[in-house]
Amino acid sequence: MPLIKIVDLKKDYASEGVVTPVLRGLNFEIQRGEFVAIMGPSGSGKSTLMHILGFLDTLTTGQYFFDGQDVSTLDEDRLAEMRGKNVGFVFQAFNLLPRASSLENVILPLLYVKLSSAERIETGKKYLDSVGLSHRLNNTPGQLSGGEKQRVAIARALINEPEVIFADEPTGNLDSKSGLQVMKLLQGLNDHGHTIILVTHERYTADHAKRVLQIRDGVIVSDKKVDNRQIASENGELKK
Amino acid sequence: MNLLSNLSSALQIIGHNKVRSFLTMLGIIIGVMAVVVIMSVGAGAQSLILNQVKSLGSNLVGILPGKSDDKGPPASVFGIVVTTLRDEDRAELVNGQFKHIVAASSYVRGIVTATKDSNKTDTNFLGTSAEYPEVEDVTISEGRYFSADEQKDVARVAILGSSVVQSLFPDTDPIGKNIRIKKTNFEIIGVMKPRGQSGFQNQDNQIFVPLSTAQKLLLGIDYVNFMRVKIDSAENVDGTIEDIKSVLRVRHNISNPENDDFSVRSSNQGLAVLTQITNVLRFFLAAIAAISLLVGGLGIMNIMLAAVEERTKEIGLRKAVGATNRQIVMQFLVETVMITFLGGLIGIVVGSVISILVAYIATSYGYNWDLVITPFSIILGCVVSISIGLIFGISPAVRASRLNPIEALRYE
Structure with missing residues (x-):
């Protein structure tokens, strides 16, 4: 069974009586363990697609099966539960709570599951360690570099052990070295079996994935395996 | 969560x-x-x-000159001098015919300068009946209050409030000494126990003299400013007020209560x-x-x-x-x-x-x-x-x- 199956997905935005179609009938499947880049210019609908796939937004018509379950029929609370359990997000703008420490930011998703606060802190430390930030536990986002912020965000996305990590332009606000470190992290997670869905408008970033879905004007224009996959190295240098 | x-x-x-x-x-x-x-x-x-x-006591009744209805204050409160009330009215009340009346005192008051050698103080004086300490439950700390005879005889005696003592006799015992008020010598026969502030008036800055002395020597009047009557217990207040009114009407030749030239109030009415x-x-x-x-x-x-x-x-x-x-x-x-x-x-x-x-x-x-x-x-x-x-x-x-x-x- 595919992890994600999309059937004739359409999404319209209605604003002041004018209906603007954003996604015009998409069909595709994503299997467990894939690393898919959704690529397209701005306004192509790639972010909207990611939001729908990540249960942040709802579709207008069509069907979305996640692990065999029809998501379009779920109510708000079930969607919240799906977001908490099955997916993790990494945003371009990091979206960290500005006045909370790295640790507090990382354990935010755990506040909505039954755990003792000692367990939360323990888990939070483990995940911050896994992104190499065990020395930054008590720093607030303002005291972190862009790359460090995004690593905190990745740790936050991982902490619920989700099936899928969604990354929306995760390198967009980073210098190239920090960007490569983030890609390295994502590739490592994929090597360990996580499904990664990456949204980007850059060919180079998309080439770190294993498969690229190209979207233009709300339709898929190509769906290909990446032939010459970029592998980000530990120190941020390129390696083929 | x-x-x-x-x-x-x-x-x-x-x-x-x-x-x-x-x-x-x-x-x-x-x-x-x-x-x-x-x-x-x-x-x-x-x-x-x-x-x-309340500190006046709930079994005190005040008699003020001038008519008033139950709600408004009598004219004397506004500084209008009404001369209809006399100490003879008081005598009628305490002659024994009303068994609930314990004591009654008439009052006149004014402001004077009292001197002792080079010491000088501006102070209030209160001319009262000899029953004043009983009516108002005050205590003499030294010496005594004046007697009814001294009151009748226009005796030149005075009892000092505690702060007057401090001004005039800073170092010495005042009892038996003389002070001058308006060119008259008064012998000090007693000192009041300090009573503190009552409302906005310092009760210790007062000199107490016999009513007749105050009327004749200090003020030159023959009426009194007000009276207070002490009743034996609070439940007899209302009945006694009616007794007082009828006595005063007879004495003042008033047949119609509408024409009363006095008002009688219990402190409870004032309280309300x-x-x-x-x-x-x-x-x-x-x-x-x-x-x-x-x-x-x-x-x-x-x-x-x-x-x-x-x-x-x-x-x-x-x-x-x-x-x-x-x-x-x-x-x-x-x-x-x-x-x-x-x-x-x-x-x-x-x-x-x-x-x-x-x-x-x-x-x-x-x-x-x-x-x-x-x-x-x-x-x-x-x-x-x-x-x-x-x-x-x-x-x-x-x-x-x-x-x-x-x-x-x-x-x-």
């Missing part, structure tokens, strides 16, 4: 937003504090006025009028308190609304990581309740401390000021400011929680 983690997360958020939390709290603190203090000061001031009347007046004062103060609550509430509202943008993004993020709408609203509820509750608590404590201080200072200046902190003021202050905090803290959160997470995250 259970209540406990809600609480600890709320504490963290309050800690992270120290300035905002403090400003919100400040609005509530000031609102609650103002209500508690203002209501307490109002009640304290009322007690000050009423205690003064004063309570009415001071209740208006308290109501007025409560209105001021309400305004300060409103101002505090507006402050809270402003701060809460200013925080909406930032919080909306936070709500979007929390929803993106799995929070349900109910959990979001719950979190804001706990957070806001904590801020407002803490603020309310601090407001009550600060307000009470200020009220206690005011009462303490007033008491130490000799005013008979009761410390009254009404539960009503505490409840009013808390209910109003906490509900403002809740409404303006939670309604934006409820609105934001209904947005889909991505809209909330993008909120600018």
